[in-house]
Amino acid sequence: MARGQSICQEARLKLTALHLISSIELCIGNQLGVPSQILTYATIDIMAWLDRDKNHPDVQRSDFIKWVDAYLLPGSQLSCTAIDLYAARCSLIHSYSAESKLSREGKARELFYAWPPADERELQTLVDHFGGRDAQAVGIENLLGALKQGVAKFIATNHDNSLVLDRARKFFTFMPGLNIDRQTLLELDGFLREQGIESFLFDVDRHCIEECQKLIRSQGASNTLSSRRLAQLLLSKVDVSNEKNYNRLVGTLRRMLITLAPSRHLILLDNYIFAESITDKQGYLGMFKDIFGPIVGSVKEVRFVTLPKHDDSLYQDVTHLLKSLNPQLLVSCSTTRDFHDRFWIADEARGLIVGTSLNGIGKRYSVVDNLSDEDTKEIVDVLKRHNLL
Numbered sequence: 159m160a161r162g163q164s165i166c167q168e169a170r171l172k173l174t175a176l177h178l179i180s181s182i183e184l185c186i187g188n189q190l191g192v193p194s195q196i197l198t199y200a201t202i203d204i205m206a207w208l209d210r211d212k213n214h215p216d217v218q219r220s221d222f223i224k225w226v227d228a229y230l231l232p233g234s235q236l237s238c239t240a241i242d243l244y245a246a247r248c249s250l251i252h253s254y255s256a257e258s259k260l261s262r263e264g265k266a267r268e269l270f271y272a273w274p275p276a277d278e279r280e281l282q283t284l285v286d287h288f289g290g291r292d293a294q295a296v297g298i299e300n301l302l303g304a305l306k307q308g309v310a311k312f313i314a315t316n317h318d319n320s321l322v323l324d325r326a327r328k329f330f331t332f333m334p335g336l337n338i339d340r341q342t343l344l345e346l347d348g349f350l351r352e353q354g355i356e357s358f359l360f361d362v363d364r365h366c367i368e369e370c371q372k373l374i375r376s377q378g379a380s381n382t383l384s385s386r387r388l389a390q391l392l393l394s395k396v397d398v399s400n401e402k403n404y405n406r407l408v409g410t411l412r413r414m415l416i417t418l419a420p421s422r423h424l425i426l427l428d429n430y431i432f433a434e435s436i437t438d439k440q441g442y443l444g445m446f447k448d449i450f451g452p453i454v455g456s457v458k459e460v461r462f463v464t465l466p467k468h469d470d471s472l473y474q475d476v477t478h479l480l481k482s483l484n485p486q487l488l489v490s491c492s493t494t495r496d497f498h499d500r501f502w503i504a505d506e507a508r509g510l511i512v513g514t515s516l517n518g519i520g521k522r523y524s525v526v527d528n529l530s531d532e533d534t535k536e537i538v539d540v541l542k543r544h545n546l547l
Contacts, residue, residue, distance in 0.1 A: 171208075171313060171322075171323065171326040172313060174204075174326070175201075175309045175313065176421075178197065178200075178201045178204070179201070179302075179305070179306055179309065180419070181197055182194050182197045182198055182201070182302060182305075183302070183416060183417065183419065185197060186298060186299075186302065186413075186416075187413075187417060189273075191271060191273050191298060192250070192254065192271075194298065194302075195246075195250055195271060195298070195301075196250055196251055198301060198302065198305055199243075199246070199247035199250060199251060200251070201305060201309070202222060202225065202226065202230065202243070202247065202305070203217060203222065203247070205225050205229070205308070205309060205312055206221040206222040206224070206225040206226075207221070207325070208312075208316075208322050208325050208326060209221065209224070209225050209228075209312065209316070209322065212321065219244055222240070222243075222244050222247070223240040223241060223244055224240075225308075225312070226240035226243055226244070226308075227240045228312075229308035229309070229311050229312045229315075230243075230304050230305060230307075230308035231304065231308075233307060233455060233482075233483055233484065233485075234300065234303070234304035234307065234308075235297075235300045235303070235304070235447075235451055236296065236300055236301065236304050237294060237296075238267065238269060238294045238296055239266075239267075241260065241265065241266045242266050242267045242269060242294060243269070244260070244266070245258040245259075245260035245261050245265070245266035245267075245268075245269075246258070246266075246268070246269040248260070249261070249268075256268040256269060256270060256293070261292075264292070267292045267293055267294045268291060268292070268293040268294070269293070269294055269295075269296050270285055270293055270294070270295050270296070271295075271296055271297075271298050271301075272295055272296065272297045272298065273298055274297075274298065274299055274405075274409040274412070274413060275402075275405045275406040275409035275410070277297070277401065277405045278295040278296060278297040278300065279295070280401070280405075281295035282294070282295035299409075299412055299413070299416065299452050300451075300452065302416065302452060303416075303451060303452025303453065303454075303455065304455075306452070306453070306455060306456040307454070307455020307456060307484070308455075310455060310456050311455070395520065395521065395522055395523045396520050397520065398519060398520035403520065404445075404520075407519050407520055408445060408448045408449055408519070410526065411449050411512070411519075411526060412448065412449050412452060414510055414526055415449065415450070415452075415453055415502065415510070416452055416453060418502065418504045418508055418509075418510060419453075419504060419508075420453055420456065420457050420504035420505055421456055421457065421504075421505060422457060422458050422459070422505050423457060423458065423459045423460075423461065423504070423505055423506060424453070424457050424459070424460045424461070424502070424503070424504055425460075425461045425463065425501070425502070425503040425504075425506070425538075425541070425547070426460065426461070426462050426463070426502055427462075427463040427464075427497055427500060427501040427502070427503070427537070427541075428462075428463075428464060428500045428501075428512075428515050428516065429464055429465045429497065429498070429500075429515065430464070430465070430515040430517060430518070431462060431464050431468075431515060431516055431517075432462070432464055432468040432469045432470070432472045432473045432476070433468065433469065433515070433517055434467070434468065434469045435517070436469065436472060436517050439472060439475060442472070442516070442517065443475060443476065443479050445516065445519070446476055446479060446516070447479060447483070449516075450480070451483060454480055454483040454484045454487060455483060455484050457484075457487065458486070458487070458488060459487070459488040459489070459490070460480060460487060460488070460489050460490075461489075461490050461491070461492065461547060462489075462490070462491040462492070463491075463492050463493070463494060463497070463541065463546055464491065464492075464493060465493060465494075465495060466493040466494075466495070468493070473491055476489075477489040492541075492545075492546040492547070494544060494546055496540070496544065499511055499512075499513075500512040500513070500514070500515060501529065501537055503529075503534060503537065503538065506534075506538045506547075507531070507534065507535075508528075508529075508531075508534060509528070509529035509533070509534035509537065510526055510527065510528060510529060511526070511527050511528075511529055512524075512526045513525045513526060
């Protein structure tokens with residue numbers, strides 16, 4: 159395969175993976191739990207199809223299991239096995255349930271899914287107490303994190319694999335800029351109907367204009383034009399030693415971070431992220447893993463920006479934790495006194511403002527919200543001017 163073709167197919171593979179994972183995150187963000195898992199298993203199927211044995215014209219169970227064992231499970235927080243996931247894939251896609259032929263035969267465990275802020279450990283306790291069957295609880299966000307990490311590792315490993323890239327050439331291609339005149343579309347519609355194929359035409363531009371007109375008539379132009387997406391979430395003042403309170407607060411931050419979707423770099427700007435006053439270091443590291451674990455596998459670098467006076471041993475412990483989740487990860491730390499608030503910035507392009515340091519979660523009421531693109535750019539520019547990136 160020529161170098162130019164290889165680059166093109168690699169780009170198509172990355173774009174397809176991005177579309178699939180973004181669709182899963184969209185489902186999770188809209189509380190569509192089971193559809194998100196159907197897409198998750200479909201994505202694994204697609205990756206296994208790319209990685210299938212060269213003698214397999216179609217993807218087989220063994221290809222699915224091989225891909226999961228090689229790319230998805232290593233370094234993940236999942237307690238299930240590859241055969242458990244394959245059985246869950248069959249049961250969910252084919253019967254919208256947890257029971258499969260493999261589970262009935264005792265060859266795999268049924269999987270049940272913990273939806274945030276619920277914790278999979280709590281769900282496992284309920285399953286063990288009431289289920290009366292061999293079953294395993296799986297956190298939806300842990301599974302998504304493992305998938306993102308697995309797909310990233312697979313692409314990195316096979317970026318120059320001609321067999322994988324040639325298979326990716328067969329992927330559907332989305333062409334948003336395709337311009338076909340209305341008359342041609344009408345002729346195509348008529349031809350399809352003559353062949354007994356049902357079709358319909360949808361004019362996106364006209365539909366959007368009509369919807370905007372309805373909104374302006376019902377709510378007024380000023381109110382409509384001043385509307386903005388509400389993303390601010392409250393972090394309550396609660397006792398985080400209570401497991402449910404802890405899961406709710408940590409789950410909120412984890413979901414916001416997953417939605418931020420860092421794919422290359424993550425900047426964590428927080429004056430007290432390695433504060434010398436932190437005494438329960440093991441608990442702090444556990445919280446760090448619960449929040450950042452799902453995304454660590456998908457980024458190349460994490461950069462901390464904090465005060466010059468900080469606990470360097472805690473920084474080293476956090477670095478060791480992150481590298482245990484992603485051995486190729488670059489971790490670095492810069493210091494400054496120029497910032498007051500806490501910012502989490504993904505790929506130097508998207509950001510969150512977090513109202514409390516991690517060691518202050520639950521101690522006071524605070525909020526977490528999206529940063530505007532302009533504010534994110536200004537913060538990144540300042541960091542670069544001061545050689546902090």
